[in-house]
Amino acid sequence: MYNEKLLREATALFPEIKKNKINECKCIDLKKDGDVIKRDPRPAYESIALKKDDSIILDFEDHYVGYLSLDLGYEGAHPDSPVLLRIRFAEREIELFEDASEYKGWVSPAWIEEEIIHVDIVPSVVKLDRRYSFRYVRIEVVDISSRFSLRVNDASLTAVSSAPDEALLPYYSSNELDREIDRVAVKTLHDCMQTVFEDGPKRDRRLWIGDLRIQALVNYVTYNMNDMVKSNLYLFGALTQEDGRVGACIFLDPKPEVDDTNMFDYSLFFIVILRDYYKRTGDKKAVLDLFDVCKRQIQLASNSLDERHVVRDSDVLGWCFVDWNLALNKQASAQGIFMYALEAAIELAQCVGDVLAEEEYAQLYLKLKEASNRFLYDVEKKLYVSGAESQISFASQIWMVLGGAMEGKAAERLFDRMEACPEAVTMVTPYMYHNYIDALIKIGKKDVAHRKMSKYWGGMVANSADTFWELYNPEKPNESPYGGTIVNSYCHAWSCGPAYFLRTYFNDTKDES
Amino acid sequence: MYNEKLLREATALFPEIKKNKINECKCIDLKKDGDVIKRDPRPAYESIALKKDDSIILDFEDHYVGYLSLDLGYEGAHPDSPVLLRIRFAEREIELFEDASEYKGWVSPAWIEEEIIHVDIVPSVVKLDRRYSFRYVRIEVVDISSRFSLRVNDASLTAVSSAPDEALLPYYSSNELDREIDRVAVKTLHDCMQTVFEDGPKRDRRLWIGDLRIQALVNYVTYNMNDMVKSNLYLFGALTQEDGRVGACIFLDPKPEVDDTNMFDYSLFFIVILRDYYKRTGDKKAVLDLFDVCKRQIQLASNSLDERHVVRDSDVLGWCFVDWNLALNKQASAQGIFMYALEAAIELAQCVGDVLAEEEYAQLYLKLKEASNRFLYDVEKKLYVSGAESQISFASQIWMVLGGAMEGKAAERLFDRMEACPEAVTMVTPYMYHNYIDALIKIGKKDVAHRKMSKYWGGMVANSADTFWELYNPEKPNESPYGGTIVNSYCHAWSCGPAYFLRTYFNDTKDES
Structure with a gap:
């Protein structure tokens, strides 16, 4: 089923994608000893001349979604062959210790954020045209002529998001961990906010209804991009499946289209998201x-x-769906x-x-x-x-x-x-954990809810999460049900709920009032 | 040494690059049994649905230098992951039987014409932005979601050359092999004619003086792009090395620059090329x-x-230099x-x-x-x-x-x-062989020269050469001094001389007159 009028309203409300150029990054060295990753500083990347098999790891010091640009130079004789580079993007350090070519899990390895590219002309500025979700970038010289060395004169990223940073509502709390969890949750939402509310900017990159429900709730207490929620509701409403059922997710490219997947719970959540939207906006x-x-x-x-x-x-x-189990x-x-x-x-x-x-x-x-x-x-x-x-x-x-x-x-x-x-x-996923916290609050166990939330999401924070993860098992933080962390989504919308809970129920100002 | 005035004259004479869209190609199957390659037809590529690990080989039925464009579609569910493709370009069939990842030769593997690319959106038209030298293309689906199959709806190439096809002088001969050798030699020159006379469009892709001498001679009796010879002479003259020595080759990108390599013979050939140019043009x-x-x-x-x-x-x-030995x-x-x-x-x-x-x-x-x-x-x-x-x-x-x-x-x-x-x-190379033919003609042994030329270059023709090769050992046609045919240049300017000899000395019209 296809409702042209609703679709037009949906696409007319697509937000502007804001660009933010990030020039600062640190050159680091990472070593793994058992489960422990040891990090050491390296000299500024501009000072390193790269020969065959050399590599550098850049740390942009926060999670970003965006585009990488490398200003490449050389030393030695004039480049007399292309340079072959392997560029790996990673949301977490641990991913860099996996060999993409050995990945045998069931998720499509095409999701692995790794490119093998030829650079024909050096010096030149290489702008990778795909979007990546990352904090770390490893640049490895797979091959280069022996007559010259490669230099990365400048590495920068153009981060993209439709979240309006200037409009972010403040959050007050005397509890440091709450503030930290809120910050990471908001960043998670931020990086998932693109043309639509994406489930994860690394893998899937789609509008899923299960994620949207939680994203919308967090949005109302943070960025207030209510037209984006509306746009996404209209997308689902415009593009239902043959029997009028709301699909589980929507593809945007090359044109908006509903997936043929549907799930009993996801179709029903459409109603819940619309009700939440109406309560917030009166629309x-x-x-x-x-x-x-x-x-x-x-x-x-x-x-x-x-x-x-x-x-x-x-x-x-x-x-x-209910849970990934x-x-x-x-x-x-x-x-x-x-x-x-x-x-x-x-x-x-x-x-x-x-x-x-x-x-x-x-x-x-x-x-x-x-x-x-x-x-x-x-x-x-x-x-x-x-x-x-x-x-x-x-x-x-x-x-x-x-x-x-x-x-x-x-x-x-x-x-x-x-x-x-x-x-x-x-429970397996932060998604199901979200509903658990919600239910605890509903039955009046606010303290228990807070303690559970602090422990679960705080566990990711303690594991250096810049954004919250699609999957988190406190017993095995580096576990991947996909057979490799390189396809785990470490910035995943359904995990951003704590910002909603904290700002709605655990807000100092509110408590004091 | 850098002569701005000469350089301006050189670049002002850069030719226009002509584009020629080639839409026709055959889908084939290749099998290797010992040294023999067996070729079988396959159904039209548009009819083949490609899953993980499937591949197709396209044969454009002649050698070309240019850009590949693929119109990709799918069947099955809406694509829910990127598609990972390995695309290999080959001038000769034999190259497709080598694994690029196993290449260990001394020539930079960055020259291997293979790309591993992600296609994020299907359906879409994928235009590869690098230039390749090829007749065959193998497209292999390294990874794809199990929910859909890939279809190549259309494969086309935009062939590029600065040679003016309409201006090609005719060649008359009652000898079929002569006509065939001439045709292949002219095609070799044609595909090496880009912004400058390149040595080989697959590897090096540069203006080398040793190749230029032969290319210029062939040019005078074929395309008559004399301003291009002039431009290339001015490039070498404008960009000499520190002591005023003419370098062995010139890089064009990112800006024209002379290589730091020089060779006793190559520097002197500058004089010979200028003399030849003057004799032809009176400039x-x-x-x-x-x-x-x-x-x-x-x-x-x-x-x-x-x-x-x-x-x-x-x-x-x-x-x-003299010879590759x-x-x-x-x-x-x-x-x-x-x-x-x-x-x-x-x-x-x-x-x-x-x-x-x-x-x-x-x-x-x-x-x-x-x-x-x-x-x-x-x-x-x-x-x-x-x-x-x-x-x-x-x-x-x-x-x-x-x-x-x-x-x-x-x-x-x-x-x-x-x-x-x-x-x-x-002798090792067709380049040295060219001088041998030249000397035989000089001493009046025209018949011997013709017989030797027919045997040597005719040997490549018998081995299905669409263009003449950088290296040819009649005893071992598939030999590679680089450790792999995938880095052999099978369209190499210094092998195009027969068109000059045939049109100058073995031309029916001339003989009859």
Whole structure:
């Protein structure tokens, strides 16, 4: 399905990409001893004459998304052959210790940020035309004629983002770690803000709805680029799949197009993002424009209900995302997310004055809630269960609480039992962790939420994160489910939520007021 | 030394580069069985969906110098990762059977015509911005997401050359092989004609004086781009080395500059090229502009004479080129080449009316001639000898004859003894072979010259040469002194001489007239 009018509105709101030239970088040496990376300074790169097999590592001292430019010179005889360079970009130091040619993981190695380029003319300014996400750059002379040496006279990067630095709202806190987590979270959002809210500027580089929900929330308390949220909502609304389903992600190039992937939870989050957007902006016209899309998502999700009003489980891989965990059964989470989306849909129906829809959704919500507690709740274990094997997981409890199946003290006790349940499937991604923090705050456990957040995201900070990561396992910070850190996305939108939590719930000014 | 005025004249005469779009190419399959390459047709490339590790070989059915453009599409799901391509260009099929990553030869592997590129957006038109010299292109999908396949919808090349196709003089011959050799020789010149007369468009890509001498001769009987010869002479004249010596080659980028290499013979050939140019064009002003440069070359060469008027031998690698053969002693050849250049210098002195110089050179010539026959001629073996070890070589006899140390019937008998001398060091390059043909014609052995030329250059034609090669050993056509055919230059200017010989001496029309 393709709505030309909505698409025009979406693209008309595409933000300007701001450029920021970064000239400062340090030349460093890195050595790895077991798990420890040792860093030593090197002389200024301009002073180093590079022969075959020589290399330099440049550290731009923060994470950036942008374009690299190298001003190359030489010493010795006039260059009499091209220079062959291998240029590797890395978000974290650890990536530089992996050999791209040996990468055998399942993520496409085409994502590895490495180029092998010929430089035909030296001296010259080489501007790499691809965009990279990085802090470190290693420049290796794979080959050069023996008659001359290469010099990097100047290395600079043009960082790009649509985030308006001057408009960033301040954050007040006497807690240093909170300030640090906020700073890294905001930088994460900043670097993911390009033409759209990208999931990660290194890998995928696309508008995914799961990331957008969190990015939009952080945006409202930081850069306030609300038109960008609107643009992205209109993109999803304009480019639905054949049956009118909101797709999981949108490609921008060569022209905006929806992916053929869809996920039960992601389609429903469209409604939630629109509700959040409306609450922040009061933009009723947007709700009027997009409410039909929301209604269709409810309809499609309803088709997945069995006669008991329970979301039918599925063994289709990725039918519902929830968390990056194939062992996690998604049924109960899907039920909770449907309720969570229905609450948003009711608010939107009220907004547009669609009384029939409001009434229908309210009744459906009650049926889902009743079914949740009747069919997905294990009265003995006193925990929500999911799937044919009655799996217990953090995700199921969290989404049932966020969806309102259980509330107040009962929900608090539910969480206590969940934490004490050794068999409960735990969380894998910062994305799922975000929902956990959200649920803890919802049930009034603000202190626990803060402590958990400080520990989890603070762990990345302690591991020198400049931006928050797509995946973080506190036990194994350098773990990669893809078979190599070189394809891990270390600046990933779904991890930027702490700035939203901190600025909304853990703000000194607010506490004092 | 830097002569701004001459340089301005040189660059003002740079030719226009003509573009020619080539859309036709065949998709082929190549297999190698021992030394034999088996070629099979494949379906049209547009019909082939490429997954990871798939490749296609395109045959543009002639040698070209130019730029490749690929119109890429896909089938399957929307591309969700970049595509990583390895693109290899080859002048001959054999090159495609070598692995670039395993090349360990002494020529810089940066010359290997292979790119590894990321294509971020599909569909898109990918225009590679480097210039390549090739007939074959292999496109290999190193990596692609499993969700889609790549299609090459269109492959085209924009061939470039400054040769004016419409101005090519016709060549008449009833001899089919002569016509074929002429065609390939002209194509060789054509593809080497760019902003300057390049030695080879694949490797070096520079203006070398040794190649220029032969290119200019062929040019006069084919494209008549005489201003281009003039431009190149002015470049060498404008950009001499510190002592006023004409360098062996000129770099054009980023700005015209002389190489620090010089060779005894190459510096002297400047005079010969100017004389040839003057004889063809009558451009006396050019001779007036450049005669001082010629005089300086004679002066510098004279400094290399010992008190007997014999060119001092040297053990400096490459002090005098003559042939690509380190085992060849160059002394006697250098002596012959000095005489050869003196003859040209005398003609130029006459042209500009420099009577003193004319007289001086005439006397010097006689002294050199006398010294040649007194000190470099072995009266027992009746052959010219070179160096402390009195080495006998084809090169020494050839250059003594071309320099006029021996003439007429005596020279004819000298060549008979040379051919019959088993210890005589033979020739390695088509470049030296060119001088051999030239000398045979000079001594009146036109038929032998024709037979030798037909056999040697015809051997390349029999080996499917589209253009003539830098190196050709009839015993081992695929030999590479560089450790890999992938760095052999298979379109090399110094091999284009047959078109000059054929059109000057073996032209039916001329014979009949």
